[in-house]
Amino acid sequence: MGKAAEYELYYWPGIQGRGEFVRLALEEAGASYIDVVRESPAHGGGTKALMALLGDDTLPAIPFAPPVLKHGDRVIAQTANILLYLGPLLELTPPDEAGRFAVNQHQLTLADLVAEAHDVHHPICVSLYYEDQKPEARRRAAQFLSQRMPKFLGYFERVLSKNRTPGGAYLQKGMLTYADLSLAQVLFGLEYAFPRAFAAFSPKIPLSLGLRDAIAARPRIRAYLDSPRRIPFNEDGIFRHYPELDA
């Protein structure tokens, strides 16, 4: 594992998961980082590296779960917390304190939506397989798609609508922040998981889709999405396409 990288990200291999919100911020900023667990075990990578970190009782704040970011002597867990830390370093959050709290607020609301989207396929417990909770998942999916997804996405559309400027509509008026990157990722994920329901709802969120498309067209994000670093969506992650759950 090259020790020259400035940031080290630790996350489960094989899925985008919550690690993806961190990756998108690092990629947009062109930061030097290593996705540690995806490196070979011979070079300090692999799941073993993640397990060693999670089991390290000498850390000032032991992580409960990945993602975990290492930066110098800092070791930080919890997605929104990592982004709060990275925001100023990557210039993806406002320089003023009030703006940083606003962006953190949006990120936490997105985190709530992500947790609810995940639990559509795991309404009973994460430690059971989807196959062991399919009837419950079907009930939850109907509620999520008719109630919760519209409520959350309608809210973010309202925020964007209030923040329109000639330069575009962002969650934080006047600048692209890590919360916008996360919103774009949530929209990618919901469209992947629920293509029919998402298409039906899409006419109601033109600003959100415009933001998502503008982010996907940014040179570094576009290069990332087209690279092997971007793990494809799959049925092990947060956003899973099970046709029986789509409206």
Add this chain to the structure above:
Amino acid sequence: MGKAAEYELYYWPGIQGRGEFVRLALEEAGASYIDVVRESPAHGGGTKALMALLGDDTLPAIPFAPPVLKHGDRVIAQTANILLYLGPLLELTPPDEAGRFAVNQHQLTLADLVAEAHDVHHPICVSLYYEDQKPEARRRAAQFLSQRMPKFLGYFERVLSKNRTPGGAYLQKGMLTYADLSLAQVLFGLEYAFPRAFAAFSPKIPLSLGLRDAIAARPRIRAYLDSPRRIPFNEDGIFRHYPELDA
């Protein structure tokens, strides 16, 4: 509504809910605050005041949901975000940046546990009644009590165990923070909701229970818990005692 109070908290009336994590920090610090929605509508309170706030499109960061804190010209939503803001003002977080990120990390992990504890009685959707999702709730409760509660509480016990000093064991070594107050509240809530399962698990978390009891004995917290300001646990909040869900 007296305008002399320094802080204004907006939260749903009648339940502790997520507002309680903010209340406990304000109470421990002896802060001057108003629980706005619990004031009379004639004095600017009531649910109408909350609805006006949630509908205010002129706010720099529109809240998705309560709790919301007003402090001077700041309007901040999302529980962990409010506490991140209040921490330094109430001296309930370390003065150094690394310490504040550590406390925020713990608070976010507690927020994850709170969301999972809530969804025990609402595994299908928050917009349906408990009575409409009882079989699913029963399945989820069994998983929560056998898998998730032990995992989370075992984790916090591990953190406390690593942080023991002659002055006590806290989530952030050497000082009481708002995350400790929140952990105590989660323990109160889990014991209320699942008295049998909690009693059975209790021998495994002596440091956590010691922290909880020490917090309950702090003069300002004790006075608060004994006052009418502390809303009793009930079956409308996050932590609900439905005997059929207890192991």
